[in-house]
Amino acid sequence: MLRTPDSTDTTSTVPATAMTIPATVRTDGDGTTSTRLLAQRGLFFGPSALVPEDLYSVVESGAARRERTRVRLAPGSRVSTNTYFGRFHATYWQRWTPVAEIDADAVLSGTGRVRLMASDSNKVSRIIAAHDVEDATGEEIRLVGRVDRFVDGGGMWLEITTETGELTVSDVRWSVAISRPVPRTDVVICTYNRVDDCLNTLQALAHDPEALDAVGTVQVVDQGSDPLESRPRFAEVSAALGTRLRYVRQPNLGGAGGFTRGLFDATAGEPDQHHDVLLMDDDVLLEPEILIRLTAFAASTSHPTIVGGQMLNLLHPAHLHISAERAEPELLQVGMPVPGAMREAYLLGKDARDLPTVQDQRVDTEYNGWWSCLIPAAIVRAVGYPLPLFFQWDDIEFGYRARAHGFPTVALPGAGVWHADFGWKDWDEWHRYFNMRNGLITAALHSGFSVRRITRRLAGLFSQYLVGMQYGLAATLLEAVEDFLEGPSVLHDGSAAAAGKIRKIRSAYPETVMHPMTDARDDFRDLQVVRAANPPGSEHLTWLKRAAFHLTDRSAHRTGFVTAGDAHWWHVSTFERAVVTDMSEQGFRVRTRDRSRALELARRGGRLFRRFVSEGPATAQLYRDEMGRLTSRANWARLYDIDE
DSSP: OEEEETOOOOOOOOOGGGSSOOEEEEEOTTSOEEEEEEEEEEOSSOSSTTSOGGGTOEEEESOEEEOSSEEEEOTTOEEEOOSTTTOBOHHHHHHHOOOOEEEEEEEEEEEEEEEEEEEOTTOOEEEEEEEEEEEEEEEEEEEEEEOOSOSSBOOEEEEEEOSSSOEEEEEEEEEEEOOSOOOOEEEEEEESSOHHHHHHHHHHHHTOHHHHTTOSOEEEEEOSSSOGGGSHHHHHHHHHHGGGEEEEEOOOOHHHHHHHHHHHHHTOSSGGGOOEEEEEESSSBOOTHHHHHHHHHHHHOSSOOEEEEEEEESSSTTEEEESSEEEEGGGTEEEEEOTTOOEEEETTOBOTTSOBOOOOBOOOOSBOOTTEEEEOHHHHHHHOOOOOOSSSSHHHHHHHHHHHTTOOEEEEEEEEEEEOOGGGSOSOSTTHHHHHHHHHHHHHHHSOOOHHHHHHHHHHHHHHHHHTTOHHHHHHHHHHHHHHHTOGGGGTTTTHHHHHHHHHHHTTOGGGSOBOGGGOOSOGGGOOBOOOOSOOSOHHHHHHHHHHHHHTTOOSEEEEEEOGGGOOHHHHTTEEEEEEEOTTSSOEEEEEOOHHHHHHHHHHHHHHHHHHHHHHHHHHHHHHHHHHHHTSHHHHHHHTTOOO
16 A cells, blocks of 8 residues: 555556556457457346345346356246346447447356347347357357447347256456557545445455456545544555555545545656546445446547446435436536436336336436546546535536537446435535535536526525525525635635535524434424425415515414425425424424524625626636636645645
8 A cells, every 4th residue: 555645646556467457369260369358247246235136137037046247047047137237338339439349258057048139229129149058067158249230229238048957157248349558547536534434435446356457546535534544444455455555645625626636646747657537436335347347438438538437326226316417507406317318217117118227228418426437637638627616516517628628428327336315415504505606616617607597596596595494505505606706716725614614604503403303302293294285386476475474474384394305495484483304314404484584694695696796797707717727737736735
């Protein structure tokens, strides 16, 4: 392990064999040779029993024993890998790479049949190749599929069947021919006081040597006050990873500062010394296979491409969060599905034709979250480093900046990690400051910056927060707008001071605090659940009515319990005091009507929005003018206190 606390040392002691993705040279029957790159492994079981094995392979009939790298079929059985992790997503390979065909190699023992199947963009399946064995003992087979009829969609998978005999299939490997050197990719994990989560992720990497061989160093950027190295388990993980592990400690600059440190170190020196970087969150349930799939795809693209892994929900591991995303900076909205994308899809379900829920249609994304995302060094050289936003919108802004320079992003199906469900995170948290402020900065850089549209959105959110008795959230929004109007100087320290400031501001608002249910002291009769009625026909008129009730101290309910799913502003605003379930379902928050505080915030908001209308366009131009400096290596070297 190379430990570099607050260090400028970017040397690596990774063995020479890890400088590039391992590739093999194969001599075919006609005497020709080709360099093969492992694109993905055929896995029949997940990395943990906490995830459904049907995401990898499905026993469609009969009985089979599924293990990580092999499956054993009883007589009269059929197993399919037409699943999220089991498919080779050919449509993305045909669109973004010059790969002409894919080889599926496997080792067979017993009697049975293996077919290479393919689907059209409308899920109609076809047989591409097949191989029968009888009383085989470790027979190696190869099925070849042309990547030639998948522009709009479709993929390939294996169908394994037996009749009267048993069959074991193991060591399935999908490979492609590659004609150029394969770049080295380093993994960068940013962590902040999530010691056990981060160690679990590192341990998962260490336990899969073949996946680990797909990358160079594994750099951990530790920005927390509870460092990884203080734990006994860290020594075990360090020993397992050996010289691959690079451990860096630095002050907390948020996710943007942590991930950028990895990009910064990987692109030191001359261009021929630069490495691609695979960014990864510390709190994921890791499928190590993602290292193989992302690096192989990125190495095969025709043009430097950001290759993102998809996010599966940790609490609901059979659900895909979203398959391809877009954002609306002027509306401060992120995580919106592009047309045709899947959102919160149940991957073990069936469609109306009783066919599997798989991503057959190709959908082009606009950016990818940094829970797992590979960024080529060539793109960093062309567009600069991320903005020092602390976190929230840093990945989105970088994706749109790359897009503006002609570099696409691909959200690759079948390459996923499990991450905490976004839908189970309460909106009323301190980091919404960064969501709002950084959204405005991104709008300044990557939109027409319509002051009218943005102001309407800000005022709409602000007014809903006020009648919904979310005074702390309203104050958070105002602070975000005020700091945006300060201009680029607000990013001078990487936003470290802003993180502490917004926490202090919000501490003055009781409804921002979540309480455990054991703290509920009300008479149970005052905590009866009051369900929401239908959504209002006119939100504008409903808001005016709710505002009038607040000003005149009228309400439909004195108190009551509101479920997280019913916590709409137009429902909560009918209470004088509402006990509202936190979105995490771990406790509750108490919203209490405070007319004087609402009026104070409203007056402040009115003044600020008028200021935004007059100063917003000029401020947006300041961010555009300072973009090159903010994203420069020199600026990040200053933030890291590195003398170059």
